[in-house]
Amino acid sequence: MKLKDDKKIVQIFQAALKLVAKKGLSGVTMGDISREAGIATGTLYVYFKGKDELINALFAACRENSVQVSFKGYNPQLPFKPGFKNIWLNILRYKLQHFEEVIFMEQCYHSPFITAGTREKAQQLSAPFYALMERGQKEQLIKQTDTGLLLIFMLGAMNELVKQTHYSGITLNRSRINSTFDLCWDALKA
Amino acid sequence: MKLKDDKKIVQIFQAALKLVAKKGLSGVTMGDISREAGIATGTLYVYFKGKDELINALFAACRENSVQVSFKGYNPQLPFKPGFKNIWLNILRYKLQHFEEVIFMEQCYHSPFITAGTREKAQQLSAPFYALMERGQKEQLIKQTDTGLLLIFMLGAMNELVKQTHYSGITLNRSRINSTFDLCWDALKA
DNA sequence: ATTGAAAATGAATATTTATTCGCTTATCTT
DNA sequence: AAGATAAGCGAATAAATATTCATTTTCAAT
Structure with missing residues (x-):
């Protein structure tokens, strides 16, 4: 066998x-x-049974992987801002290094392949991100705006950053990454 | 005939x-x-000659239309911030009202349909946005970061906002829209 | 009204793409 | 080493999709 x-x-x-x-x-x-x-x-x-199953499996794998990596090294005992930056960098690095996944996920969202179940499971994995934002609000460090809105803002900007970086050939050196983090932090901070 | x-x-x-x-x-x-x-x-x-031509024509039409609408009512004589907000609102409204175009454009970008020429022309239409950011920098109102980065940040966040609004059924009332503008402005402002 | 040229049709055809299946090859178990 | 079981193969088939074309309809010009 x-x-x-x-x-x-x-x-x-x-x-x-x-x-x-x-x-x-x-x-x-x-x-x-x-x-x-x-x-x-x-x-x-x-x-795989067929194309549908292949795509769904890949979608789920990408999602799980990316969420897991995002929180690597995060320690809730430590102060909020450095912890937040740690996660922000994890996400950005992941997306930059896995550009193909970013595109794949984006293309899948409106495809007939992804089933409601797969979509649902993906959504559930967002919980830790919401919790992170709530912590920041509790500590009065970030705006008391709807956490969903804050997350959308942050993640949408990052996504576009990663995409445009690839097309336009901008290189994201450390200084540029820090500039972008500052944009994000200034947006969210109370 | x-x-x-x-x-x-x-x-x-x-x-x-x-x-x-x-x-x-x-x-x-x-x-x-x-x-x-x-x-x-x-x-x-x-x-249309075929599917390719149809998709390319639609892509070009969407892009032209959206850029044109964005600057409606913009008067460079007036102060920067209200002018900027005017454009920001134009874009947001357009995307909300033309959600389907947002998705279509996104899906097209990595499809085999859109030709290099179509893509090129779309890119050229971005010039006024760059000019807007440069004006803000000249007036010391927004950060002296690469204008491309600033635009990516702003537009990426809006795009995601529009998408998530549709899925999650958040309604974007005036107050929520203003909150989001504040996020954006705080991010960009010097 | 008649006519001619272009638009509209949708069934038929061509093309592309997913999926199956009989067969071969590899690996595990005894 | 032999047998059994599953992976791997790729040509053949089935299904889906783009495109064509012979025919009909529409409409502006005469």
Whole structure:
């Protein structure tokens, strides 16, 4: 009995991400994915029931991964602002290093592939972000505006930053990253 | 001699926008579009060479329209901040009222449909936005950070705001809109 | 009213793409 | 080492989709 290879799933996911970032969700076929992953088309169907399942699985994996990485090194005992910056940097770094995931997630949101269930689960993973904002409000450090609004503002700006960085070839050196954090902090701070 | 009907092009565009916002670019077929527009599939090919041309034309039309609307009522003689808020509100209102275009543009960016030429032309239309930021900097009212960065920040946040507003059913009443403007202004102000 | 040129139609065709399946190859168990 | 079980293959098939085209309808000019 040979076992399904986890490494191969990673290969498939990476192939799909690369292709979607390059050509968009609508431009990517199962044939493209298998070729890019270096396996036969039929093999895709050993790992996933079909295209839908593949896309949903990838979507869920990306989401889980990104949330998990965001809070790496966060210690609620320490003061708010450095902790917040830590998370902000985690997110930005993640998005920069996983640009393809950013694009993939964006393209998926309005696709017929992602099921309500998958979407739901993704949403639930946002809870820690809300909690973070509430802490900042409790400590009177950030504005008493709806936390959803604050998060949208912060994450939307970051997303666009990452995308435009890629297109326009701006390099995000440390100084530019700090400038951007300052924009964000000035926006949110009480 | 019967003439091609401009109203029909609008119908086609609106059908395409509606469907893309609902199902994503990858979920929309020429058949869907013609059905939604209330015309025969073959008629689409009277107006456009094919799907590519249709998508590119719609992309260009959306972009031109949105830029044009953004500067409505802007008078460079008047002080910067109210002028800036005027434009900011124009953009926000436009995006809220034309949610489908927001989604369509987003989905297009990484699709194989949009040609380099179309993309180029869209980019050129950004010039007035850069000029606006430069004015604010000259008057020492906003941060001396790279204008591209400032714009990305502002527009990215708005885009996400509009999207999340639709999903989560937040209603953007006047007070909430003003809160969001304050976030934006605090971010940019010197 | 008649006519001609263009628009509109939608069934038929061509093309693309997802999925299946009979077969081969690899790996685990005994 | 042999047998069994599952992975891997890719050509063949099925399904979905774009595009064409022979025909009909519309409408402005005469």
